[in-house]
Amino acid sequence: MTTRIFLADDHVMFREALCNLLRTHATMDVVGQTGDGSQVAPMCGTLVPDIVCMDIHMPGLDGIEATRQLRQQCPHTKVIALSAYTEARYVMDMLQAGANGYVTKAEASDALLHAIRVVQEGRTYLCPDVAGAVAQAFAGAASAPPDERKPAAVLSTREQQVAHGVAQGKTSCQIASELFIAPSTVDVHRRNIMRKLKLRNVAELTRYVITQPSTQQ
DSSP states (O other), rough: OOOOEEEEEEHHHHHHHHHHHTTTTTTTTEEEEOOOOGGHHHHHHHHSSSSSOOSOOOOSSHHHHHHHHHHHHOOSSSEEEESSSOHHHHHHHHHHOOOOOOEGGGGGGHHHHHHHHHHTTTEEEEEEEHHHHHHHHHHHHHHSSSSGSSSOOEEEEEEHHHHHHTTTTTHHHHHHHHHHHHHHHHHHHHHHHHHTTOOOOOOHHHHHHOOOOOOOO
């Protein structure tokens, strides 16, 4: 099955390099591209890609707002942020806007294809360059006064551990191995977490964990 990819980046040479990378794989098809953020949602509304690789700083409209517009207009299209920025605030802004993954341009040649596979499976992907920054943001935000962050008391300690693992893009088997429990038990916890928090998918759970750092281990 072919994956339809749309590229949104104002650097023409970088887009061309991505096209060459993606077109080496028979299952990847670049269906469109633009360097103007304001054109992303309208073009994707016509082309209906499976995944949009989205830069953050673009003329017309930045990638954060373009992601919000795109998710409203094309809710089934997934977004992978593709940026030179490694700071946690950019990662959080993109995830809160609706992105399903974040890859730095420095890691694009190695990580993008894997990120595409991960988000297609309904998981969230954070490349190694930003995973550490996000972990530090967890720790810093968790030290804030209790009245400045929402408690995650609705989740048990084990559910918080599972939620944290899911937010890092880990599979049920990987989480089970780390927590010394069965994968089926992890799946039960995942369903309970989604029900308690009224979330619809893994991307929403990841955004919840990042914005509500009291869910960390």
